[in-house]
Amino acid sequence: MVNRKVRKGSVRQMEARTYIEEHRDEFVAALKEWLSIPSISADPAHHGDVRRSAAWLADHLTATGFPTVEIWETAGMPAVFAEWPAADPTAPTVVVYGHHDVQPVEPREEWHTDPFAPVEQGDRLVGRGASDDKGQVLFHTLGLRANLAASGASAPPVTIKLLVEGEEESGSPNFAELLKRHRDRLACDVVVISDTTMWSADTPSMCVGMRGLTDCQIDVYGSATDLHSGSFGGAVPNPARELAALLAGMHDADGHIAIPGFYDDVVEISERERDLIARLPFDEEEWLRTAGSAAVAGEEGYSTLERLWVRPTAEINGMWSGHTGAGTKTIVPRSAHAKVSFRLAPDQDPLRVQQCVRDYVTANLPRGLRVSIEFGGPGVRPCASDLDSVGVRVARDAMSRAFGTEVLFTREGGSGPEADIAEILAAPLVFVAVGLDDDRIHAPNEKVEIPLLLKGAEAIAYMWDGLAAQARA
Amino acid sequence: MVNRKVRKGSVRQMEARTYIEEHRDEFVAALKEWLSIPSISADPAHHGDVRRSAAWLADHLTATGFPTVEIWETAGMPAVFAEWPAADPTAPTVVVYGHHDVQPVEPREEWHTDPFAPVEQGDRLVGRGASDDKGQVLFHTLGLRANLAASGASAPPVTIKLLVEGEEESGSPNFAELLKRHRDRLACDVVVISDTTMWSADTPSMCVGMRGLTDCQIDVYGSATDLHSGSFGGAVPNPARELAALLAGMHDADGHIAIPGFYDDVVEISERERDLIARLPFDEEEWLRTAGSAAVAGEEGYSTLERLWVRPTAEINGMWSGHTGAGTKTIVPRSAHAKVSFRLAPDQDPLRVQQCVRDYVTANLPRGLRVSIEFGGPGVRPCASDLDSVGVRVARDAMSRAFGTEVLFTREGGSGPEADIAEILAAPLVFVAVGLDDDRIHAPNEKVEIPLLLKGAEAIAYMWDGLAAQARA
Numbered sequence: 001m002v003n004r005k006v007r008k009g010s011v012r013q014m015e016a017r018t019y020i021e022e023h024r025d026e027f028v029a030a031l032k033e034w035l036s037i038p039s040i041s042a043d044p045a046h047h048g049d050v051r052r053s054a055a056w057l058a059d060h061l062t063a064t065g066f067p068t069v070e071i072w073e074t075a076g077m078p079a080v081f082a083e084w085p086a087a088d089p090t091a092p093t094v095v096v097y098g099h100h101d102v103q104p105v106e107p108r109e110e111w112h113t114d115p116f117a118p119v120e121q122g123d124r125l126v127g128r129g130a131s132d133d134k135g136q137v138l139f140h141t142l143g144l145r146a147n148l149a150a151s152g153a154s155a156p157p158v159t160i161k162l163l164v165e166g167e168e169e170s171g172s173p174n175f176a177e178l179l180k181r182h183r184d185r186l187a188c189d190v191v192v193i194s195d196t197t198m199w200s201a202d203t204p205s206m207c208v209g210m211r212g213l214t215d216c217q218i219d220v221y222g223s224a225t226d227l228h229s230g231s232f233g234g235a236v237p238n239p240a241r242e243l244a245a246l247l248a249g250m251h252d253a254d255g256h257i258a259i260p261g262f263y264d265d266v267v268e269i270s271e272r273e274r275d276l277i278a279r280l281p282f283d284e285e286e287w288l289r290t291a292g293s294a295a296v297a298g299e300e301g302y303s304t305l306e307r308l309w310v311r312p313t314a315e316i317n318g319m320w321s322g323h324t325g326a327g328t329k330t331i332v333p334r335s336a337h338a339k340v341s342f343r344l345a346p347d348q349d350p351l352r353v354q355q356c357v358r359d360y361v362t363a364n365l366p367r368g369l370r371v372s373i374e375f376g377g378p379g380v381r382p383c384a385s386d387l388d389s390v391g392v393r394v395a396r397d398a399m400s401r402a403f404g405t406e407v408l409f410t411r412e413g414g415s416g417p418e419a420d421i422a423e424i425l426a427a428p429l430v431f432v433a434v435g436l437d438d439d440r441i442h443a444p445n446e447k448v449e450i451p452l453l454l455k456g457a458e459a460i461a462y463m464w465d466g467l468a469a470q471a472r473a
Numbered sequence: 474m475v476n477r478k479v480r481k482g483s484v485r486q487m488e489a490r491t492y493i494e495e496h497r498d499e500f501v502a503a504l505k506e507w508l509s510i511p512s513i514s515a516d517p518a519h520h521g522d523v524r525r526s527a528a529w530l531a532d533h534l535t536a537t538g539f540p541t542v543e544i545w546e547t548a549g550m551p552a553v554f555a556e557w558p559a560a561d562p563t564a565p566t567v568v569v570y571g572h573h574d575v576q577p578v579e580p581r582e583e584w585h586t587d588p589f590a591p592v593e594q595g596d597r598l599v600g601r602g603a604s605d606d607k608g609q610v611l612f613h614t615l616g617l618r619a620n621l622a623a624s625g626a627s628a629p630p631v632t633i634k635l636l637v638e639g640e641e642e643s644g645s646p647n648f649a650e651l652l653k654r655h656r657d658r659l660a661c662d663v664v665v666i667s668d669t670t671m672w673s674a675d676t677p678s679m680c681v682g683m684r685g686l687t688d689c690q691i692d693v694y695g696s697a698t699d700l701h702s703g704s705f706g707g708a709v710p711n712p713a714r715e716l717a718a719l720l721a722g723m724h725d726a727d728g729h730i731a732i733p734g735f736y737d738d739v740v741e742i743s744e745r746e747r748d749l750i751a752r753l754p755f756d757e758e759e760w761l762r763t764a765g766s767a768a769v770a771g772e773e774g775y776s777t778l779e780r781l782w783v784r785p786t787a788e789i790n791g792m793w794s795g796h797t798g799a800g801t802k803t804i805v806p807r808s809a810h811a812k813v814s815f816r817l818a819p820d821q822d823p824l825r826v827q828q829c830v831r832d833y834v835t836a837n838l839p840r841g842l843r844v845s846i847e848f849g850g851p852g853v854r855p856c857a858s859d860l861d862s863v864g865v866r867v868a869r870d871a872m873s874r875a876f877g878t879e880v881l882f883t884r885e886g887g888s889g890p891e892a893d894i895a896e897i898l899a900a901p902l903v904f905v906a907v908g909l910d911d912d913r914i915h916a917p918n919e920k921v922e923i924p925l926l927l928k929g930a931e932a933i934a935y936m937w938d939g940l941a942a943q944a945r946a
Contacts, residue, residue, distance in 0.1 A: 211703065213803065215801050215803065223764050223766040224766075227766075228887070229786070229788045230885070230888060231887060234784055234785075234788070234886070235769055235770065235771045235781045236768075236770055236771075237766070237768065238770075240720075240792055241720065241788075243717075244717040244718075244789065247721075248714070248717045248718040248720075248721035249721070250714075291700055291709050292696040292698060292700075293710070294840075294841045294842070295710065296708055297709055298708045307707040307708040308705070308708050313702070313706045315706045316713035316795070317805075317806065318713070318796035318802065318804075318806065319794050319797070320792065321791060321793075324810075327849075328688050328812065328814065329790055330790060333791065339796055339797075339801065339802075341706075343702065343706055343707065368766060368769070368770055370767075376800075376801050412703070414703025
């Protein structure tokens with residue numbers, strides 16, 4: 001089935017592959033040049049480098065052939081926008097999202113090589129940003145050139161709009177505003193995100209969802225000062241005890257979240273996706289070793305991967321109260337505090353969840369205590385791709401051709417701004433990415449597997465043809 | 474009833490009172506001299522002063538007439554022992570306990586006068602140790618002299634053994650050893666403790682019990698490091714959540730302690746003591762203002778004073794886990810920690826309670842977490858006096874005569890080494906004290922009410938006669 005559909009109007013497989021292999025060294029050399037620019041958006045000392053990185057990418061995109069290349073300024077660091085219209089004006093339009101800023105390098109002393117002097121070690125390229133996200137942005141230029149080379153055309157089969165932001169590693173503070181400002185120019189039929197990972201080099205996969213996130217701090221206040229537990233203990237409310245009860249009451253005995261209304265908008269995972277997740281070669285023992293944990297835990301009725309990917313959580317990130325130093329201090333503490341974050345599943349709305357948590361806390365606080373609950377902003381919405389959407393089907397077929405094997409589905413337990421992109425641009429999301437979980441993104445000695453970047457380019461070469469063919473069909 | 478019993482063989486009331494009034498200034502002058510010695514046992518820089526304080530007291534007791542006065546060395550600071558045998562060798566023997574060391578004075582800047590330059594302000598004497606405990610030790614010498622003056626005898630009606638330790642404010646680390654070493658010389662029929670308070674200047678009272686204490690630190694360990702809650706949240710146990718559940722589970726909805734076996738040895742308060750406690754002029758609103766708390770709380774079925782005095786507690790003194798700084802850190806913390814102390818009611822045994830807590834924690838910890846629980850030593854045993862014992866009856870009658878009004882009963886919610894004294898010396902405890910809760914002991918501007926010290930002396934003058942008379946009866 002895969003081959004039948006994709007071959008309609010597709011580029012010739014051997015020619016795309018040959019083009020990519022012949023241009024491997026040129027591609028790696030360009031990537032190394034880009035990786036040499038320390039575009040750390042979180043560090044004001046490197047903001048000049050982030051601008052240099054944007055300029056480098058703009059030049060590279062121009063050299064690739066994009067007729068339109070622009071630096072888009074924001075209140076912070078600039079994004080790069082490039083557009084290459086399809087020859088056929090009725091062809092679909094794709095927005096490709098990535099980012100050109102990188103994480104800080106601390107702890108610097110744990111790097112075995114200079115993070116900004118990228119080196120090839122066999123098939124690997126080591127350097128900050130190699131996987132997250134410069135390598136995954138750059139395979140799009142190689143893939144597009146391969147598409148053109150294989151088809152012999154001078155314009156792509158779909159209109160490509162590349163949007164590469166410069167503040168993703170700083171929480172994308174100006175990105176939603178940028179999207180809204182340029183909503184018209186970013187009009188599209190599908191959004192391709194290349195900033196995630198696949199299951200493994202042997203098991204290519206596509207991400208089809210990410211959890212959302214909202215977090216809060218709960219402060220419980222009792223007496224005006226810490227009280228001597230001999231003089232007052234047992235007869236005044238203890239904020240630490242009542243906070244512990246509030247926190248403990250957030251789950252029932254089966255690990256379900258017991259906050260009223262919390263699950264109201266959660267979409268149950270489909271049996272089809274469950275089956276596909278179950279087919280992933282997940283080694284729970286190995287995963288536990290990675291976690292450094294002695295046992296799995298979580299919600300009854302769900303597998304570990306389901307708990308990580310499709311189920312919401314309520315997680316205590318921190319708590320503190322009273323005496324935390326050495327020795328004994330027999331007090332009733334005056335206050336107690338906790339930080340709690342909630343990973344959200346589609347279609348939970350962070351603001352609605354915030355209201356549920358607020359109501360739960362207010363309803364369960366005993367007399368005589370004061371409580372404050374503050375949320376750290378509006379939160380991040382969860383997102384999910386429809387497995388039957390055109391974008392997901394075409395991307396999966398393209399990945400299958402590139403990798404020569406079936407492509408499975410994963411999700412991400414973490415959270416990103418992707419839901420905002422889909423919402424603002426009113427287009428479905430498709431994640432096409434070739435990073436690996438062991439790429440050490442955000443950590444010392446980040447690397448990327450060069451052969452996987454080339455497979456990513458190849459998949460993109462097929463995918464643009466596939467989208468155009470689907471539109472014609 | 475009070476008068477009939479006490480008057481048998483009693484000293485003449487007017488003569489005792491007159492003696493005390495005539496010697497007031499001399500008594501206050503001596504106390505001021507003693508208070509000038511900064512005998513802070515917790516501060517090594519003042520250990521020479523603690524020794525000077527012991528020497529001063531020894532001299533003063535010799536001058537009072539005690540035929541035997543000794544400095545008893547310990548591994549730390551010295552105690553003072555003095556003995557004055559009764560003329561009648563069959564008369565009862567009393568050990569009087571107090572201490573000559575004092576609390577540190579920090580915050581020094583909050584004192585309005587020099588803490589070691591005691592000053593009279595009307596009827597008050599202000600200075601560190603005025604109430605806790607030098608004033609309350611010294612009224613015994615005045616009381617004994619008044620007894621002798623009123624009866625015209627040259628020896629007391631009971632054998633008096635004064636034991637004044639020098640490390641009470643440092644937790645009495647060597648006191649049990651001292652008691653055991655001198656057990657024979659301290660043989661007695663009753664132990665009188667003068668180191669507590671009465672209800673108020675208008676409502677004289679006797680303490681008839683103190684809560685015990687044991688405390689622990691609970692450490693819950695999960696993964697080897699903090700884990701990213703996006704990558705692991707929902708599928709590994711969260712130590713903070715499980716610790717919150719452990720802590721919350723220590724109480725049921727009615728405020729009873731839910732640790733199995735915890736109440737096994739708790740003696741229910743008698744209806745008689747309940748009635749007596751209920752007669753105390755307790756102003757709950759005023760008490761809440763002192764606590765700075767908006768509401769009372771605690772165990773169902775008990776009044777505030779009962780909760781404070783006769784019921785055990787489980788109080789979280791501190792807890793901490795994960796991220797406690799500013800902002801958000803979406804982690805599953807690697808560990809979580811709490812300090813919990815338990816106030817104990819008669820006849821709970823701290824070691825048995827420790828075992829109950831240990832069993833509870835072990836039984837309730839989920840799979841995949843490690844827990845450690847460490848107790849801060851063997852704990853402090855609770856103690857209670859029998860309201861119908863000879864010592865309590867005689868002391869209450871003596872207090873009633875001195876104050877000219879009925880004497881009620883109180884307890885202390887706090888904990889001290891008194892149970893050890895009773896246990897090691899195998900004698901019942903009687904608390905005779907005239908401190909007030911507003912004496913600011915352990916705080917800046919400690920004071921004592923001089924008229925109450927004189928009433929204490931007067932009560933003691935009657936009490937020794939009363940004990941002798943009871944023994945003869």
